[in-house]
Every structure is written in structure tokens, then in C-alpha cells.
Amino acid sequence: MTAFENNIDITEDLIAEHGLSADEYQRVLDIMGRTPTLTELGIFSVMWSEHCSYKSSRLHLKKLPTEAPWVICGPGENAGIIDIGDGQAAIFKMESHNHPSYIEPYQGAATGVGGILRDVFTMGARPVANMNALRFGEPEHPKTRHLLSGVVEGIGGYGNCVGVPTVGGETNFHPSYNGNILVNAMTVGLADADNIFYCAAAGVGNPVVYVGSKTGRDGIHGATMASAEFTEDSEEKRPTVQVGDPFTEKLLIEACLELMQKDAIVAIQDMGAAGLTSSSVEMASKGDVGFELNLNNVPQREEHMTPYEMMLSESQERMLMVLKPGHEGEAEAIFRKWDLDFAVIGEITDTGNLTLTFDGDVVADIPVAPLTDLAPEYDRPWVPSEPKADIKAEDVAAPADLGDALLKMMGSPHLASRKWIWEQYDHMVMGDTIQRPGGDAAMVRVHGTEKGLAISTDCTPRYCYADPVQGGRQAVAETWRNITATGATPLAITNCLNFGNPERPEIMGQFVECLKGMGEACIALDYPVVSGNVSLYNETNGTGIHPTPAIGGVGLIADTSKMTTIAPKAEGEVLVLIGGGQGHLGASLYLDIIESREDGGAPEVDLDKERHYGDFVREQILGSKVSACHDISDGGLLVALTEMSLASSIGFDIDLGDNLPIHAAAFGEDQARYILSVTAAHAEQIVKDAQDENIPASILGKTQGTDLIVKGQMNIPLQQVLDLHRNWMPEYMRAEHSA
Amino acid sequence: MKSAVIVFPASNCDRDMAVALEKITGQAPQMVWHQESELPDVDLVALPGGFSYGDYLRCGAMAARSHIMKAIVDHGNQGKYVFGVCNGFQVLTETGLLPGALMRNRNLKFICKDVTLKVENNDSVFTRQYQHGQLINIPIAHHDGNYFADADTLKRLEDNNQIAVRYVDHNGEATKAANPNGSQHNIAGILNKKGNVLGMMPHPERLIEDALGGTDGRGFFESLMHSLN
Numbered sequence: 001m002t003a004f005e006n007n008i009d010i011t012e013d014l015i016a017e018h019g020l021s022a023d024e025y026q027r028v029l030d031i032m033g034r035t036p037t038l039t040e041l042g043i044f045s046v047m048w049s050e051h052c053s054y055k056s057s058r059l060h061l062k063k064l065p066t067e068a069p070w071v072i073c074g075p076g077e078n079a080g081i082i083d084i085g086d087g088q089a090a091i092f093k094m095e096s097h098n099h100p101s102y103i104e105p106y107q108g109a110a111t112g113v114g115g116i117l118r119d120v121f122t123m124g125a126r127p128v129a130n131m132n133a134l135r136f137g138e139p140e141h142p143k144t145r146h147l148l149s150g151v152v153e154g155i156g157g158y159g160n161c162v163g164v165p166t167v168g169g170e171t172n173f174h175p176s177y178n179g180n181i182l183v184n185a186m187t188v189g190l191a192d193a194d195n196i197f198y199c200a201a202a203g204v205g206n207p208v209v210y211v212g213s214k215t216g217r218d219g220i221h222g223a224t225m226a227s228a229e230f231t232e233d234s235e236e237k238r239p240t241v242q243v244g245d246p247f248t249e250k251l252l253i254e255a256c257l258e259l260m261q262k263d264a265i266v267a268i269q270d271m272g273a274a275g276l277t278s279s280s281v282e283m284a285s286k287g288d289v290g291f292e293l294n295l296n297n298v299p300q301r302e303e304h305m306t307p308y309e310m311m312l313s314e315s316q317e318r319m320l321m322v323l324k325p326g327h328e329g330e331a332e333a334i335f336r337k338w339d340l341d342f343a344v345i346g347e348i349t350d351t352g353n354l355t356l357t358f359d360g361d362v363v364a365d366i367p368v369a370p371l372t373d374l375a376p377e378y379d380r381p382w383v384p385s386e387p388k389a390d391i392k393a394e395d396v397a398a399p400a401d402l403g404d405a406l407l408k409m410m411g412s413p414h415l416a417s418r419k420w421i422w423e424q425y426d427h428m429v430m431g432d433t434i435q436r437p438g439g440d441a442a443m444v445r446v447h448g449t450e451k452g453l454a455i456s457t458d459c460t461p462r463y464c465y466a467d468p469v470q471g472g473r474q475a476v477a478e479t480w481r482n483i484t485a486t487g488a489t490p491l492a493i494t495n496c497l498n499f500g501n502p503e504r505p506e507i508m509g510q511f512v513e514c515l516k517g518m519g520e521a522c523i524a525l526d527y528p529v530v531s532g533n534v535s536l537y538n539e540t541n542g543t544g545i546h547p548t549p550a551i552g553g554v555g556l557i558a559d560t561s562k563m564t565t566i567a568p569k570a571e572g573e574v575l576v577l578i579g580g581g582q583g584h585l586g587a588s589l590y591l592d593i594i595e596s597r598e599d600g601g602a603p604e605v606d607l608d609k610e611r612h613y614g615d616f617v618r619e620q621i622l623g624s625k626v627s628a629c630h631d632i633s634d635g636g637l638l639v640a641l642t643e644m645s646l647a648s649s650i651g652f653d654i655d656l657g658d659n660l661p662i663h664a665a666a667f668g669e670d671q672a673r674y675i676l677s678v679t680a681a682h683a684e685q686i687v688k689d690a691q692d693e694n695i696p697a698s699i700l701g702k703t704q705g706t707d708l709i710v711k712g713q714m715n716i717p718l719q720q721v722l723d724l725h726r727n728w729m730p731e732y733m734r735a736e737h738s739a
Numbered sequence: 740m741k742s743a744v745i746v747f748p749a750s751n752c753d754r755d756m757a758v759a760l761e762k763i764t765g766q767a768p769q770m771v772w773h774q775e776s777e778l779p780d781v782d783l784v785a786l787p788g789g790f791s792y793g794d795y796l797r798c799g800a801m802a803a804r805s806h807i808m809k810a811i812v813d814h815g816n817q818g819k820y821v822f823g824v825c826n827g828f829q830v831l832t833e834t835g836l837l838p839g840a841l842m843r844n845r846n847l848k849f850i851c852k853d854v855t856l857k858v859e860n861n862d863s864v865f866t867r868q869y870q871h872g873q874l875i876n877i878p879i880a881h882h883d884g885n886y887f888a889d890a891d892t893l894k895r896l897e898d899n900n901q902i903a904v905r906y907v908d909h910n911g912e913a914t915k916a917a918n919p920n921g922s923q924h925n926i927a928g929i930l931n932k933k934g935n936v937l938g939m940m941p942h943p944e945r946l947i948e949d950a951l952g953g954t955d956g957r958g959f960f961e962s963l964m965h966s967l968n
Contacts, residue, residue: 153848153849156849157849160790160849160851160880160882161749161751161790161793161794162749162751163749163751163752163789163790245793246749246790246793247748247749247790247792247793247794247795248793250748250749250751250790251748251749338748339748422851423850423851423852424848424849424850424851425849425851426849426851426880427851428851428878428880428942428945428951429751429752429755429788429880429945430754430755431754431755431758431759431944431945431951432951433951434950434951436952445950560950561950
């Protein structure tokens with residue numbers, strides 16, 4: 001065995017391998033006033049990676065609205081926190097695990113779930129719901145089945161074992177993700193508002209404690225991998241994908257929550273991307289203190305690990321804590337009870353430095369403040385996206401048969417049932433899932449109360465591609481609408497901003513403009529951003545993904561007995577359209593599925609109307625006048641109505657009138673629209689009340705029988721739609737092993 | 740009714756089981772840690788669902804060898820009541836309190852959904868509140884629920900009326916299509932010969948109120964309560 005070489009020549013090649021530019025390395029030299037050691041170089045490399053430093057995005061993220069009276073903690077901590085009344089808080093965040101999931105779908109997705117769970121319980125919350133937003137390549141692509149299968153199994157394998165229900169999500173297919181899938185996972189947790197934990201270290205001399213799994217060599221430089229484009233040899237990077245252990249995670253959740261009931265913790269931080277490095281730097285930086293760690297005390301899974309490896313390992317299920325002095329014994333007993341490692345690995349100092357010792361030598365000694373404060377920040381050049389030409393409904397061929405078009409759409413990969421996916425997730429454990437997957441938003445009851453949290457993840461990447469500003473607005477508005485459609489009041493969002501290479505001005509333009517749209521929507525809807533994550537360089541061999549700012553929204557309903565679902569409760573209910581419609585077909589699913597075209601502009605998102613119409617709808621629901629409610633999104637009005645029928649097994653009989661070409665009326669994707677299913681007694685009044693408020697409202701028809709009827713246009717059995725809708729994914733996946 | 744819920748590392752339906760027991764019987768169960776070697780004085784021991792010890796060996800195999808198990812086996816052998824759900828059922832087969840084994844689901848996937856069950860034996864302390872042949876909806880959530888036993892054991896289970904619940908279709912027929920996981924004879928839950936130990940893969944504790952989608956699961960707890968009070 002050779003001794004660890006820490007003081008080696010820092011060559012240009014070595015700097016490049018660490019993903020640092022020449023300018024960035026010069027900055028390292030300026031901060032250190034000397035040549036860094038190898039361990040120090042590694043630390044700078046991960047801390048200044050795009051993934052950890054947000055160097056391309058920070059400037060623009062600062063513009064997002066992050067405040068509201070109910071926000072307890074906005075971006076900058078492990079997760080965002082909102083007040084949900086009665087001394088309770090909801091803590092949530094969404095995070096990407098795109099690159100690892102493409103290389104090794106099961107472990108990539110599983111550790112994505114593990115990481116986001118830790119971000120939430122680190123703050124003192126018991127995780128109560130998981131969600132996800134997944135994008136795969138086109139179904140015909142030879143890798144899509146394998147990736148879909150592995151990702152779903154990985155999410156299930158982790159979430160099911162830790163016993164947190166996976167209550168919903170969304171899945172899209174598009175060729176732009178052929179070489180770069182997106183796996184975004186979200187966790188929502190519940191905490192007492194007066195028992196929340198932050199990561200700022202304090203108290204010189206206080207012990208720094210490592211708990212959880214042992215450190216191995218897995219995931220070294222994962223954060224750096226996540227900050228570079230994919231190339232053909234990326235699959236050789238499999239060793240940088242970590243391996244998840246949900247069993248240990250479950251123990252870690254219970255042990256941490258148990259210790260959090262004692263008065264022992266000063267600060268706590270999970271070891272996520274860049275592991276021990278980012279957690280210790282973050283804690284020291286936030287607390288304006290120094291850390292001295294003896295790396296010989298780090299619990300290790302493998303022999304002869306070097307300081308460099310220990311600091312860069314991304315082994316999972318680990319946490320770093322600062323304890324109040326004298327509480328080590330109490331804490332250790334809890335972690336031992338749960339069969340977890342517990343080690344005091346250092347203490348807080350007043351030097352302001354991160355000082356690492358190993359075998360008696362100082363192997364790294366970095367001033368923390370400049371490491372974080374002087375991290376590179378770029379104002380990357382960007383160009384606005386070219387506006388796409390509008391498409392008039394008259395210029396799009398009408399379908400030969402409306403029923404055939406609907407069947408084709410409902411059985412397409414875009415709209416087919418996702419049951420095959422969510423049946424692999426335990427969506428009921430914890431006994432509070434009162435709205436299961438398949439509706440507009442999932443709903444979990446706040447345990448032991450009548451309150452409910454509505455959760456929705458959404459983004460329409462084809463709109464973001466066609467028009468980033470409208471697409472950014474729409475992603476936020478759609479989660480808001482989905483939450484509204486349950487009767488809950490939307491409170492705040494988290495996000496996962498997935499884009500291509502920011503060094504290309506057109507990609508940077510997509511990023512800047514999507515954020516502009518998102519910010520406008522957040523302000524108009526009183527719906528701030530409280531946490532989030534940026535994933536750039538989602539490209540393979542120079543081809544970027546569709547811009548995909550996935551939004552995770554959370555809302556609150558005070559009385560869950562008033563909650564609505566998308567399923568009408570009886571025949572003879574009246575179907576009311578709120579929000580009218582101009583028949584916008586640009587960038588629509590109709591255009592894509594029926595006409596094989598992806599052109600046209602995105603629908604306009606009028607934020608005043610969104611707010612006004614949505615508030616009206618929620619008022620009707622909370623006034624107990626609504627039996628079912630569904631927002632109108634992908635595929636338009638007729639698809640939304642059909643989804644309501646599929647959920648209730650009751651058909652409909654409606655009239656779409658003749659103001660618009662039939663395909664525009666049926667499949668136009670105008671925004672700010674809802675369908676309400678109401679008893680006949682309430683219908684006229686709701687329409688009148690809406691019109692009095694200048695909200696377009698009209699009666700479409702009623703729920704009835706087992707056929708889907710559009711007057712003069714269509715009459716098809718619901719069963720026929722159901723078969724196509726339900727069978728696409730299972731049949732597609734059946735070929736997984738025979739392909 | 741006095742009850743205990745056993746907590747193994749990575750049990751994850753322990754709270755759900757406790758909530759159901761308390762809500763329906765009016766008495767909160769005692770939570771018993773796997774490292775204990777004695778049970779409190781209780782009528783019923785419940786083994787909850789989850790992934791005890793990560794299920795990294797055969798499901799339930801590690802839990803079956805944990806400290807508390809000897810006391811639970813004694814409890815069962817003395818004719819006192821033991822109720823295992825999902826992972827709890829797997830643990831019971833691993834201890835030998837119930838015959839057979841739970842193998843990986845036929846489709847090799849985790850499955851979480853409501854299934855229709857037929858109450859085949861309503862003559863036990865666990866099932867008395869149901870009608871004979873009653874069809875009930877209960878969710879399953881497992882990766883390894885494919886019940887297997889040798890032919891002699893299956894015959895004995897059938898002959899002794901030890902099959903408590905079976906997976907069936909809406910007409911009450913135990914068809915292949917209604918069998919979610921490949922279990923032999925569509926078996927979803929079995930009793931031991933004396934009828935004081937029940938193991939089942941479906942989760943009755945998940946359907947005990949309308950807000951959760953139904954109340955068909957209450958009968959198991961109500962049966963116990965009426966039998967024991």
C-alpha cells in the first residue's frame with residue numbers, strides 16, 4: 001500500500017479533471033495564498049460545481065418571490081417551511097437525480113428519493129408524502145422501457161421500505177429526453193413549528209457528530225458529474241452512482257426524530273451531494289464558525305480510505321450534527337438503539353477555517369467564508385427564445401371522427417393511465433392518504449386533524465419550449481389550479497429547474513425566461529417559492545432537453561370533508577365549464593398526437609384570470625356546492641371530461657356548440673379553466689354567480705349512462721376508452737423483457 | 740381488549756396498526772420493541788407491516804429470529820391471539836406459527852391496490868363480524884405475497900377450514916385474474932389450526948374509515964374486540 005499523497009503537483013490536467021476553469025483555479029490560489037493540497041482541490045471542486053454553487057443560476061434565482069406571511073423559511077436551507085396553523089408546519093422540497101438515474105435507473109432514482117427525504121427530516125419533520133416528476137424519451141427509443149421500469153422500481157423500492165407514501169406525480173415522454181431522462185423527487189413533511197432544526201453551527205468547542213451509515217467510496221464526484229454534459233462514455237461513470245439503503249434511512253428517520261424530541265441538537269445537516277464536504281462547509285458557513293475534523297474518526301466501510309475520498313464520498317444515509325455539550329451520551333444511546341453509527345469527529349473552532357486532520361497531519365485548511373462567498377457567480381450571456389408562430393384552429397384539419405380522435409388521444413403515451421406506475425408505489429401507508437394518485441392533486445390528511453395537504457407536481461415542457469415565459473407561468477399556474485380543484489388553498493411551491501447547457505445562450509435564455517414567467521405567476525397567485533433545485537447540463541452530445549421547470553405545489557384545506565375529487569358522484573349531475581375557451585391549438589397534444597406536429601405558440605396564461613377564476617371555483621367547493629372538479633389542462637376540455645368519466649365510471653351527454661371548430665372546442669388548451677360537476681339545484685346559480693363576476697361560465701350537459709356523447713359529433717362507450725386508456729402502459733411494458 | 744404492537748427495525752405500519760386498534764377497540768396498544776424478551780400482559784399481539792430489517796434476507800426471516808419472537812411464539816402456542824399483517828404474516832410463516840411461505844409476486848413487482856377478498860372462514864375470533872362468503876375490499880401493498888405451501892399442507896388448510904380470506908373477482912370466484920400475486924389457491928390469509936393465529940397479506944388497518952376509501956377492514960378489529968371483551 002502506498003501512503004496517501006496529499007501534497008502533489010496540481011497540474012493543468014488535474015485541475016481540468018476537477019471541472020475547474022483556469023480562472024476558477026486562480027481564485028483558489030488567491031484564497032489559499034498557496035498551492036492547494038489534493039484534498040483542498042477536491043473540496044473546491046465540488047463546492048464550486050454547478051450542482052453545489054448554482055454559479056450559473058444564482059443571479060436569476062434571486063429574482064423569484066420567496067415571501068408571504070405564512071412562509072417560515074424560504075430558500076437557502078435544506079427545505080422550505082410554511083405555517084399550516086395550530087402550531088404546525090409543512091416542510092418540503094423537490095430535487096433532481098437525473099444523471100445518476102440515466103446511468104443506473106434503479107439506484108439513481110432510489111437515492112434521489114433518499115436524498116430528498118433527508119432534506120426534509122433534517123429539519124425536524126416527519127416525511128408524510130413523496131411525489132415525483134418523471135420525463136423519459138419517446139416510447140420507441142430502445143432504452144425507454146428499461147429506464148422507466150428501473151426508475152419506477154427504484155422510487156418504489158426506497159419509498160415503500162421507509163414507509164412514506166408515494167401519493168402522486170407526473171410522467172411525460174418526449175424524444176428530447178432520449179439521452180437524458182429527468183427524475184425529480186419531492187418530499188413533504190410535517191413538523192411542530194416550534195421544533196424546527198437548521199444547519200447553522202454554533203458554540204466554539206461543541207462536538208461535531210457523524211451519524212448514520214459508514215462512509216464508502218461510492219459517489220465520489222457525483223456533484224461534478226451532475227454538472228457536466230453527458231457524452232457517449234458517460235455510462236462508464238456508473239461508479240459515481242451511489243447505492244441506496246432504505247432500511248438504514250428508515251432507522252435514521254426514527255433516530256433523528258427521537259433525538260429531536262430532546263434538547264440536544266444545535267444544528268443538523270444531511271450529507272447529500274458532495275457529502276461530508278458540503279455538509280460541514282454549509283454548517284460552518286451559516287454559523288460563521290470554523291470546523292476541525294479528525295478524519296480518522298469517520299466511520300468507514302472500506303479500508304485505507306484517503307481524506308480525499310472521505311471528503312468527496314456521496315455514501316448515502318449519513319448526517320452531521322452539532323450537539324450541545326454534554327449531550328453526546330444521550331444522543332449516542334438513541335443511535336445505538338437504532339443500530340446506527342455514531343462518532344464524534346470533531347469540534348467547532350473560532351478559526352473560521354475548515355481544518356481536516358488525518359494520521360496527525362493537517363491535510364486541508366481552508367477559510368470557509370471565501371470558499372462560499374467567493375464561489376464563482378456567472379451572468380451568462382443569453383438570448384430570448386424565438387417566438388413561435390400562432391396557429392389558427394382553421395388551419396388545423398378537423399378530425400374525420402371526433403370519437404376516433406378522442407380514443408387515439410386517451411390511449412396515447414401522453415394521456416394513458418399511469419396506474420402501472422403508481423400501483424408499484426405504496427401510496428396508502430401512514431393511513432392518511434385521502435386522495436390517491438390519478439386525480440388533480442394528491443391529498444394527505446394532517447395526522448390526527450381534519451386538515452389536509454394537497455400536493456401537485458406539474459410542468460408542460462412543450463409550452464416552455466414554445467414560449468418559455470408562458471411555459472414558466474403555466475407550470476406554476478397548473479399546480480395552483482390542481483390544488484384549487486380539490487378545494488385547498490395553494491400556499492407555496494418548490495421547484496426543480498431542469499435545463500440544458502447554460503453556456504449556450506439560447507439555453508440560458510430558456511432558463512431566464514422560464515424563471516421570469518414563474519416569478520410573475522408566483523406573485524399574481526400569492527404562491528411563493530420556498531425551496532428548489534437547479535439541474536443544468538441536461539444534454540447529450542450537444543442536444544438539450546426541453547426546458548423543464550418542474551413545480552411542486554402545496555396547499556391546505558382546513559376541513560377535509562369538503563374536499564372534491566375529479567369523480568362526479570352520480571348520474572344527472574350538471575357539468576359546468578368555468579373559464580370559456582378560445583380553442584388554442586398551438587403546442588397542444590391534439591396537434592402532437594393527431595397531426596404529428598409540435599409547432600405553434602403556447603397558450604397565453606392570463607394570471608389575473610387564473611387568480612379570479614380559481615378563487616371563484618374554490619369558493620364554490622368550500623360552499624359545498626360542487627360534487628366534483630377537474631382543471632382543464634393537457635388535451636383540453638373533452639379529455640378532462642373523459643378523465644372525470646373514467647374516475648367515476650359514469651358517462652356524459654354534452655353539447656360543445658358551434659362557436660368554434662369542433663376540434664378547437666374539444667381539444668384546445670386554453671388556460672384558467674375548470675369543469676365543475678354539480679347537482680341540478682346548484683347549476684343555474686353557479687353559472688349566474690360566475691357571470692355576475694364576469695367569469696365565463698356555461699352548462700355543457702350532464703353526467704349520464706355509460707357512453708360519452710357529444711351532441712351531433714360523438715357517441716362512444718366509456719368502456720372502449722377505458723380499455724385503451726388503461727392498457728397502453730401495461731402492454732407497452734410487457735415487451736420489456738422480450739425486446 | 741389489551742393489545743401489543745411489535746416494532747421491528749423498519750416496521751412501517753406499526754403506527755397504522757396502533758391507530759386502527761385504538762380507534763376501533765377504544766384502547767391504545769402497547770408498542771413493544773423487538774429487543775424486549777417479554778410481552779406485556781395482553782390478549783392480542785399484532786405484527787405490523789413493513790420491511791423488518793430491510794427484508795434484505797427472505798422477508799420476515801430476520802424478524803423471526805429477533806429477541807421478542809420467543810415470547811410471541813409461546814403466546815401463540817398457549818392459544819392466545821396473534822395477528823400478522825403483510826410483513827407480519829411473512830414473519831409468522833418464518834417462525835412456523837403458520838405454515839407455508841410468501842414468495843415474490845408473480846409479476847415480480849411491488850403491488851399496491853385494493854383487492855376483493857372473500858371471507859371463507861367467519862368462525863374465528865378474527866372474522867366473526869363478517870358473513871360467511873362476504874366480499875370485502877382491502878388494499879394490498881407488497882412485493883412478496885405469493886403464498887406457497889406443499890400439496891399436503893394446502894389440503895390440510897382447505898380441509899380444516901384454515902383459509903380465512905381468498906382473492907376473488909366481483910362475483911366471488913377465485914379466478915387467476917383476481918389473484919394479484921400468484922398465491923396458491925388464491926390464498927390471502929390463513930389461520931393456524933386452533934384458529935388463534937391469523938396471518939394475511941392485505942392491510943385491513945388501511946380501510947377503517949370512509950375518508951380513506953372504505954370501512955371493510957374494521958371487521959377484523961371488531962371481531963377481536965367482541966370475541967375478547
